[in-house]
Amino acid sequence: MTAFPDIIPAIRAAAPALRGRLIANQLLSDLTWFRVGGPAQVLFTPADEEDLAHLLDVLDPDLPVTVIGLGSNLIVRDGGIPGVTIRLGGKAFGSVEIDGETLRAGTAVPDMRLAKTAAEASLDGLAFLRGIPGSIGGALRMNAGAHGGETTDVLVEARGIDRSGTLRVFTHAKMGFTYRHSEAPEDVIFTSALFRGRPGDRREIEAEMDRVTAAREAAQPIRERTGGSTFKNPPGGKAWQLVDAAGCRGLTLGGAQVSEMHCNFLINRADASASDIEALGEEVRRRVRETSGVELHWEIRRIGVPASTGG
Numbered sequence: 001m002t003a004f005p006d007i008i009p010a011i012r013a014a015a016p017a018l019r020g021r022l023i024a025n026q027l028l029s030d031l032t033w034f035r036v037g038g039p040a041q042v043l044f045t046p047a048d049e050e051d052l053a054h055l056l057d058v059l060d061p062d063l064p065v066t067v068i069g070l071g072s073n074l075i076v077r078d079g080g081i082p083g084v085t086i087r088l089g090g091k092a093f094g095s096v097e098i099d100g101e102t103l104r105a106g107t108a109v110p111d112m113r114l115a116k117t118a119a120e121a122s123l124d125g126l127a128f129l130r131g132i133p134g135s136i137g138g139a140l141r142m143n144a145g146a147h148g149g150e151t152t153d154v155l156v157e158a159r160g161i162d163r164s165g166t167l168r169v170f171t172h173a174k175m176g177f178t179y180r181h182s183e184a185p186e187d188v189i190f191t192s193a194l195f196r197g198r199p200g201d202r203r204e205i206e207a208e209m210d211r212v213t214a215a216r217e218a219a220q221p222i223r224e225r226t227g228g229s230t231f232k233n234p235p236g237g238k239a240w241q242l243v244d245a246a247g248c249r250g251l252t253l254g255g256a257q258v259s260e261m262h263c264n265f266l267i268n269r270a271d272a273s274a275s276d277i278e279a280l281g282e283e284v285r286r287r288v289r290e291t292s293g294v295e296l297h298w299e300i301r302r303i304g305v306p307a308s309t310g311g
């Protein structure tokens with residue numbers, strides 16, 4: 001791996017009061033489900049929300065900033081991510097507080113933990129999060145959903161910091177949720193969110209979560225190095241059916257493969273590069289376009305730069 005120039009001394013000079021952790025050239029393949037991707041030029045783990053706002057306030061406005069969650073919906077390209085990549089840690093952003101029927105969660109909280117905490121408090125409506133292996137931050141950005149539930153169904157408001165370091169609060173309406181998408185400005189880094197459950201029976205909610213888990217075990221390659229559903233379902237259709245009809249089930253490119261088990265999942269079968277996985281996805285899109293005329297759109301976020309241009 002070639003490295004990006006170390007810009008940490010310049011960041012420290014601009015922000016001497018910074019309390020969070022800065023790491024130069026942190027390999028991101030360790031932090032993504034696909035286990036691929038080059039380094040972050042700088043990986044920043046803020047000490048708390050104020051620390052995050054401080055960095056964004058003083059950082060050179062031309063320096064790109066990227067936020068990642070648990071990396072379960074990401075292809076980080078092989079050249080890595082220039083600028084500052086931010087990952088919120090569980091210490092400062094990992095708490096869940098319950099007040100009556102509402103839950104306030106830090107955005108580093110795994111979706112599965114929020115589902116479990118809601119069930120323990122006999123709050124219904126969040127069981128769908130049990131099967132989604134991302135964080136609350138990713139769920140807000142992606143309007144994550146499954147088994148008939150979506151983030152939009154339970155969110156009251158989200159709080160975050162924008163690129164200029166300003167605190168922003170987004171009501172449900174301002175989040176502009178549509179299928180696997182939020183209209184909230186892309187520069188906003190969500191820090192916490194308020195959810196509303198409804199009173200339910202703990203045992204029934206836990207039974208529902210068990211059904212969600214069993215359905216996933218049976219239908220998805222959840223123990224593979226993958227990024228979940230690769231393409232969004234087109235209106236009125238299922239992406240996996242189009243991929244299957246195009247003859248792509250099991251298709252390989254380098255170390256990447258279309259899952260035999262669920263053909264809207266790509267997997268890193270054997271030391272794939274990010275470029276193998278992305279090229280395989282593009283090949284699938286081409287074949288689907290050819291056989292059915294449908295243009296599939298990526299659900300997985302692809303970020304960073306190709307190997308020849310990066311770190």
Ligand SMILES: Cc1cc2nc3c(=O)[nH]c(=O)nc-3n(C[C@H](O)[C@H](O)[C@H](O)COP(=O)(O)OP(=O)(O)OC[C@H]3O[C@@H](n4cnc5c(N)ncnc54)[C@H](O)[C@@H]3O)c2cc1C
Pocket residue numbers: 033066067068069070071072073074088107131132133134135136137138139140141142143144145146188189190191220221222226227228229301
């Ligand atoms: C086995 C498997 C099964 C899956 N099943 C489902 C499913 O059923 N339903 C579903 O919806 N998804 C599913 N996914 C995809 C993924 O888990 C979700 O999209 C999840 O919400 C991503 O969260 P993350 O923390 O991993 O985000 P990442 O993958 O790290 O990032 C995804 C996007 O969110 C943004 N983001 C992350 N944190 C923040 C933040 N704090 N503020 C602002 N933006 C942020 C990133 O910039 C990026 O654009 C699955 C993935 C896998 C691997």
